[in-house]
């Protein structure tokens with residue numbers, strides 16, 4: 001990969017952001033609810049054991065693990081976690097304050113099946129082991145529209161290839177964006193990786209048949225998605241799974 005953050009030698013550096021310090025020194029009642037930087041890579045392969053679910057119950061691989069990339073302050077994954085106590089959720093974002101807020105909300109709502117990661121999505125294959133993720137969600141990633149910015153796009157071909165092994169056999173990766181050009185870029189990357197990925201659902205206007213789309217609420221739609229629907233923008237959506245044997 002061209003992005004240096006994706007190299008095995010990469011190390012996060014301390015930030016002056018006050019929430020970096022807050023995440024580093026979480027109060028006792030928030031310990032273990034949020035991880036940041038290198039700490040998001042220390043339990044690779046063992047994340048299911050880090051959830052504060054019932055102490056006398058072993059959390060096995062049969063319990064679905066969802067990972068939401070670019071979760072912001074976790075509007076969607078927090079609601080999912082509340083509504084589905086038998087599934088596990090990890091929300092990842094590189095914004096310090098939003099991840100701290102997510103961990104705070106988990107504590108306040110006593111949600112035990114959600115962890116918040118302050119990390120760069122480029123590091124996904126260092127955070128998770130082969131087959132560890134069942135459902136990967138990436139909703140409205142920053143499109144980096146300018147020519148000089150395109151190298152910053154997360155879902156490039158190298159990244160899509162690197163994350164494929166992380167999905168379990170029942171694994172599904174769902175991606176949504178309002179940005180038609182970024183979507184076509186992703187579709188081209190998926191086509192180039194057609195030996196790895198199989199498209200199982202595809203729409204270039206996800207809510208076309210729903211006259212009440214403007215009324216949809218989180219978590220059926222994301223925070224950004226609601227704004228885009230209000231603006232009349234079509235939502236592009238693709239779900240893929242990894243072909244057997246990858």
Ligand SMILES: C[S@@+](CC[C@H](N)C(=O)[O-])C[C@H]1O[C@@H](n2cnc3c(N)ncnc32)[C@H](O)[C@@H]1O
Pocket residue numbers: 069070071072073092093094095119120121122138139140141142154222223224225
């Ligand atoms: C346009 S917002 C979408 C937020 C949310 N998914 C939604 O649909 O409402 C993109 C989010 O991705 C996060 N993000 C962008 N690049 C990232 C990266 N490389 N690693 C982690 N988070 C990233 C941003 O901080 C932001 O919260």
